[in-house]
Amino acid sequence: MQYEIKARPAASVVDIRMAAGESITAEVGAMIAMTSGMTVETTARSKGGQGGLMKGLKRMFAGENFFLNHFSSHSEGQSLILGPQLMGDIIHYPLNGTLIVQGSSWLASASTIEIDASWQGLGKALFSGERMFWVKCSGHGDLFLSSFGAIYEVEVDGEFTVDTGHIVAFEETLQFKIGKAGKSLIGSFLGGEGLVCKFSGHGKLFCQSHNPPSFGAALGPMLKTR
Amino acid sequence: MNSDVQFEISQRPDFGLISVQLEQGQKIYAEPSAMAAMDPTITLKAGLKGGLRKTLGRALGGESMVINTFTADRGPGEVIFAPGAPGDAMHYHLDMNTLLVQRGAFVAHTDGVELTGKWQGAKGFFSGKGLVLLQASGTGDLFFNSYGAILEMDVRGEYIVDTGYVVAFENTLNYQVDVLPGLKTGGKLKSFFFGGEGLVARFSGQGKIWVQTRAVNSFLTWVYPYRPAPKNNS
Secondary structure, eight states: OEEEEESTTTBOEEEEEEOTTOEEEEETTOEEEEESSEEEEEEEEEGGGOOOHHHHHHHGGGTOEEEEEEEEEOSTTEEEEEOOSSSBOEEEEEEEEEEEEEGGGEEEEETTEEEETTOOTTOHHHHHTTTOOEEEEEEEEEEEEEOSBOEEEEEEEEEEEEEGGGEEEEETTSEEEEEESSSSHHHHHHTTOOEEEEEEEEEEEEEESSOHHHHHHHHGGGSOOO | OOOSSEEEEESTTTSOEEEEEEOTTOEEEEOTTOEEEEOTTOEEEEEOOSHHHHHHHHHHTTSOSOEEEEEOBTBOEEEEEOOSSSBOEEEEEEEEEEEEEETTOEEEEETTEEEEEOOOHHHHHHHTTSOOEEEEEEEEEEEEEOSBOEEEEEEEEEEEEEGGGEEEEETTEEEEEEEOGGGEETTEEOTTOOTTTTEEEEEEEEEEEEEESSOHHHHHHHHGGGSOOOOOOO
8 A cells, every 4th residue: 555645734635545455444524536446335333332333323413423434446556535624634654553543533544453433541431521532543554643733743751741632642552541730620621721641651642733622612602503 | 837817826735825917907807705905006896797697607606696806907916815715726727618616616717717607407406515516618717726735636537536525627527426335235325324425526538627635514514513502491
């Protein structure tokens, strides 16, 4: 699989070239354009560990589901252009092991990678208000991550604290603990800082310059009620 | 590519800004609200252009019925056009041919270009908000814009583009609006097909397509859950 990331950093897309027999999985809606020698299959996965396809279909309208498109090339020289919803960058991560990715930052992964959207290691309840979920990616292959705004890499060695909304992905070698930014929970929220993730150990952490839930919260009050 | 007016597109690809240098007497026609700045030598006249039928056609195409005319009648001068959405801007020189432009992507054109709404019949109707097109033909300059960057594709054979990402294409290409193959099983749509998501335009033949790297609908889908909850009537 060959790829090129274009229009970086604000309006980036990834142009993936596939040989016969190769395949890739992306979220429904990520496909911008493609050549015609490809088959597409759609499946559903539930976010946050609540199983059942029927249940999933009902929850779809609440944005609780995760629909995946599997693109398989059946002839040489096929290509596919994928892009995220928000303005921002895309990076390629050669996965060999496990990476925890924030739901909105997972763009696509090779079909050799196992994706588990029900991973709740960071605690589900804490994030429900911020509409966050996590995708645990494991295996070996190409993984594409997107960010809201620019993306930067932090080589954690010791301790590092990030606001949860700024996390793109992190390696599983890192330990993490959810906490509040200030001393008291109320103080943290009043200060505008929400929940933070305290990482420790050694490993790579990818962060985004902008926080999608903060942007959503800034726009929300200007929209009509549901 | 040659052009009838002198122009420059700066701040690409994220914030494409079009500045056009008009010679004395030259005109340019633009979508209302596209003008960001202009020299005092230029006169702006708002109004309907091309008669009622064409005007209604444009309205059908999703562009406003009013087209603003900028004339450099007091000497040469500059007009700067800034599209509404953050994204790229593009110039295309029409030479006795036709370009189809997605609703909202039109910015401006020079004399010699005729802009009409093109009723797409069933294929456009089916798409709903998906693919509503304006038709630009004749000889002259055309400027259009996108949300996100613009990728230019040279199609030979077949190519598939999600309808929300089509900016413009040459009419030498045939197209058909279809559902993304995975959303159809045995000719029946899967139950979770909804809201225009997954509609694609299947192009065939030879010609150029301009594709944008972000879609407004996709962004709206993202922002939707942040709408305030209705107040309780208790």
